[in-house]
Amino acid sequence: MSAEATRLQAYGRLDRLLHRMAFSGIEVQKSLADIESRSHRSVLGSIDVRRPVFVTSLPRAGTTLLLELLAQTGAFASHTYRDMPFVLCPMLWQRLSRNFRREADLRERAHGDGMMVGFDSPEALEEAIWCGFFAGRYCDDRILCWGADARDPEFESFFDEHMRKIVVLRGGQDAALRYLSKNNANVARIDLLRRLYPEAKIIVPFRRPMDHIGSLLRQHANFTALHDADPFVRDYMAALGHFEFGRLLRPIDFDGWLDGWRNDARDGGPKGAREVDGADPAFWAAYWSAMTDYVLARVDDRVLLLDYDALCEEPGRHLALLAERLEMAGPEALGAQAGRLRPQRRYEADTIGLPDEFASTLERRHEALRAAAIA
Numbered sequence: 001m002s003a004e005a006t007r008l009q010a011y012g013r014l015d016r017l018l019h020r021m022a023f024s025g026i027e028v029q030k031s032l033a034d035i036e037s038r039s040h041r042s043v044l045g046s047i048d049v050r051r052p053v054f055v056t057s058l059p060r061a062g063t064t065l066l067l068e069l070l071a072q073t074g075a076f077a078s079h080t081y082r083d084m085p086f087v088l089c090p091m092l093w094q095r096l097s098r099n100f101r102r103e104a105d106l107r108e109r110a111h112g113d114g115m116m117v118g119f120d121s122p123e124a125l126e127e128a129i130w131c132g133f134f135a136g137r138y139c140d141d142r143i144l145c146w147g148a149d150a151r152d153p154e155f156e157s158f159f160d161e162h163m164r165k166i167v168v169l170r171g172g173q174d175a176a177l178r179y180l181s182k183n184n185a186n187v188a189r190i191d192l193l194r195r196l197y198p199e200a201k202i203i204v205p206f207r208r209p210m211d212h213i214g215s216l217l218r219q220h221a222n223f224t225a226l227h228d229a230d231p232f233v234r235d236y237m238a239a240l241g242h243f244e245f246g247r248l249l250r251p252i253d254f255d256g257w258l259d260g261w262r263n264d265a266r267d268g269g270p271k272g273a274r275e276v277d278g279a280d281p282a283f284w285a286a287y288w289s290a291m292t293d294y295v296l297a298r299v300d301d302r303v304l305l306l307d308y309d310a311l312c313e314e315p316g317r318h319l320a321l322l323a324e325r326l327e328m329a330g331p332e333a334l335g336a337q338a339g340r341l342r343p344q345r346r347y348e349a350d351t352i353g354l355p356d357e358f359a360s361t362l363e364r365r366h367e368a369l370r371a372a373a374i375a
Contacts, residue, residue, distance in 0.1 A: 029087070029132075033089040033158065037165075040165070040168070044165065047173075051199045052178060052180070053178055053203065054183065056181075056183055056203070057205050058187070058244075061204075061308060063182050063205060066306075067182035069334060070180055071180060072337060074333060075330060076178050077177040078122040078180040079125040079126060080123060081121055082094070124183050124240075127241030127242070129155075129158070130241065133154070133155040134150075134152070138241075143185065143243065143251070143252045144253055145254060187252065190295070194298075194302055200302060205305075205308040206292070211345065212288060213281055213284045213288060213352060215347070216284045219244075220284075222245070223245035223248075224245070255294055262275070304374050305373040305374065306318070306373060306374060307370055308344070311341060318374075319338055323335065325374055
């Protein structure tokens with residue numbers, strides 16, 4: 001059992017009650033958010049959120065470490081664990097929770113990957129907002145993509161204001177920080193994010209496909225065990241919109257790939273009968289391929305592909321390149337963290353049980369990613 005899951009399971013009745021109240025009251029949180037917006041109108045109105053940075057990809061691509069590296073430069077503002085569980089009204093929650101805050105001790109996160117987190121660590125929490133406004137895109141078996149025309153004026157106003165609140169909370173009312181998001185599901189919203197924020201940068205890290213698929217398999221098994229062990233852990237993840245693994249798995253349906261996968265009868269079953277199985281390496285290979293094709297079609301000067309393996313091998317050079325593309329005022333702050341990067345665990349097709357027929361197709365896509373990556 002991982003440390004984060006152990007901490008969640010150790011929550012007392014009052015802790016769990018508070019979280020369940022917050023999880024079930026999204027509309028209440030929206031109303032409270034409107035109140036805090038009116039209360040802080042003069043402060044929030046001066047915050048510029050035209051140049052946010054979004055880090056996104058399928059999970060296990062290095063998004064969390066990139067979030068931490070960028071957050072540590074002092075140039076960005078992101079969510080932290082302290083914003084839980086009232087994510088949609090963070091300023092009000094900070095004021096109410098100030099007198100009973102816990103120490104920011106570091107523990108290994110639920111992924112069991114050695115990354116240490118505490119209450120002040122940056123974290124991916126904004127998906128709860130997308131869930132609250134776009135519930136119709138979260139189907140029982142999949143998540144639908146957002147096109148550039150998926151406009152919702154109420155959401156857009158709310159999200160702009162929310163970004164301003166995070167900037168104020170992290171840097172004060174005179175902060176010149178840029179909003180920083182790490183959200184794996186944002187890879188399904190590239191078109192919309194580019195339309196809403198023309199000056200934004202969207203970083204999409206990628207890994208060698210066998211390594212990425214092997215890591216996805218491992219984490220799916222890990223989270224399936226966590227969800228079975230304690231329903232509260234499952235509810236906690238669902239409330240944050242973490243549908244990447246375990247009993248909550250809902251793949252993003254890039255360009256309708258999922259029905260194609262289900263109708264593929266190569267395994268001898270009838271058409272339309274194939275089920276999503278997170279324990280099947282062929283499923284993750286198809287998912288990885290669909291995401292890759294979707295992203296490659298959208299690469300431009302705002303959508304930055306980052307070769308995470310190359311970053312780990314030559315961190316100084318690639319962090320400098322990233323800082324340049326992000327137009328950071330103090331690029332040396334990012335480069336100074338090069339020592340935190342290490343080579344990733346390697347997997348091969350035979351060790352993860354992936355049929356050889358997938359290897360050449362995956363490698364061609366990997367080469368296309370590398371050719372389009374920042375360099």
